Amino acid sequence: MLKAAVLGAGSWGTALANVLSSNGHDVIVWGRDRRVVDSLNYRHENDRYLPGAELSTTLRATDDVNEALTDANFVIVSVPSKAIPDVCTLVAPYISSEACVVHAVKGFIRPDNTRVAEYMAKALPKIAGRLVVLSGPSHAEEVVRRKPTTVVVASESRSAAEMAQDVLMNEHLRVYTQSDMVGVELGGTLKNIIALGVGLTDGLDLGDNTKAALMTRGLAEMTRLGVQLGASPLTFSGLAGVGDLIVTCTSSHSRNYRAGKLLASGLTLSQTLSQIGMAVEGVGTTFAAAELASSHHVEMPITRALRRVLEGLVAPENAVRELMQRDKNHEMEDVGQQPLTHDWRRP
C-alpha cells in the first residue's frame, strides 16, 4: 500500500483519487476549498464537481498541503494549467525528492506557452527525473462510475511510468506506458481546441461531415505543431491523440465541447465560462497554440480561425466559410507523403 496525495479537488483530481483509494492505497486529496474538502470527508461525495458519484469511504481530504504531502511517495497533480505556477510554489518545500509525481493537466502555462511537465521540471527540480504525464480519453464522470477507460502514462523514466501504471491500473482502468512525454502531453492539450470548434459547429447545426472534417484536419494540425515541438507523430494516432480527440469532440461531458456550443448560441466568452463553472482549457490553449504556430512557422488554420472567433473578430459562420475557401491543397502535403504513382511524379 502506498501513501498517495492528489493535489486538486476538482473533477479529475477526485476521480483519480477515487481510483487510487479503490485500489487499496492510502489517499489524501488536497483542495483549497474548505466546502469541497468537507463534502469529501463527511459525505464521500464531491458535490461541487462530481455530484451524485459515490466515492470510496476511505478517501480523505485536507486543505493543508503539508498534511497531504507528508510521507507521500506517489503524488498526482490535477489542477487547471493556470494554477500550476502557484501550486508548484506552494508544494516545493513539502514534496519528497523520492516521490513519483504524475501530472494530469491538459494545458499550457501562459504567457510563455510552456508545457506543464517542462514548467514543473524547472520549478520542482528535485522530482524532475520522476515526473510522469497522464493523458488519454477519460472523462472524470465516467471514470468515477467505473466505465471501462484507457489512459497513457509517459515519462523519461521507465520505472516511474511503470510505477504509475501499477498503482493506477485496475479492471476498469487500463493504463498504457509511453516514452514520448511531449507527444502525450500535447495530444491531450491540443485536442481541446478542436473540441471547442466542434462544439461551435454542432451548435450551428453544421452536421456530421463538418465534425469529421474538423476532427481529421484538426488532428493534422495538432500533429504538425507537436512534431515541431519534439513529439513523435505516431503518438497522435494513439490514445493521447486521436483517442482523446474522439472522446472530447463527441461527449456531452466535455466542458470544451459544451463551451463551443454555448458560444454558438450567442453567449459571450465570459458568459460561457461562468456558465460552465469548471476548467475550459481549450480557450487558453487556442491562444497558446496560435502563438506557438506562428513562432515555429506551423500552419494551423483551424486554431487561427478559432482564435479570431474567441477574440470576437469574426462570427463562427464566417470563420467556417473562410476555412472552406482556403487555397487548394494536397491532403498529405504537410506530412511529406511520397507520390504513389508515376503520374504524380510529373511536374
Ligand SMILES: NC(=O)c1ccc[n+]([C@@H]2O[C@H](COP(=O)([O-])OP(=O)(O)OC[C@H]3O[C@@H](n4cnc5c(N)ncnc54)[C@H](O)[C@@H]3O)[C@@H](O)[C@H]2O)c1
Ligand atoms: N475533468 C476531466 O474529465 C479531466 C480529464 C482529464 C484531464 N483533465 C484535466 O485536469 C485538469 C484539472 O481539471 P478538472 O477537470 O479537475 O477541473 P475542475 O474545474 O473540475 O476543478 C478544478 C480544481 O482546481 C482547483 N483550483 C483552481 N485553481 C487553483 C489554485 N490556484 N490552487 C489550487 N487549486 C486550484 C479548483 O478549486 C478545483 O478544485 C485540467 O487541465 C483538465 O484539462 C480533466
Ligand SMILES: O=P(O)(O)OC[C@H](O)CO
Ligand atoms: O471536459 P474536457 O473537455 O476538459 O475534457 C476532459 C478530458 O480531457 C477528456 O479526456
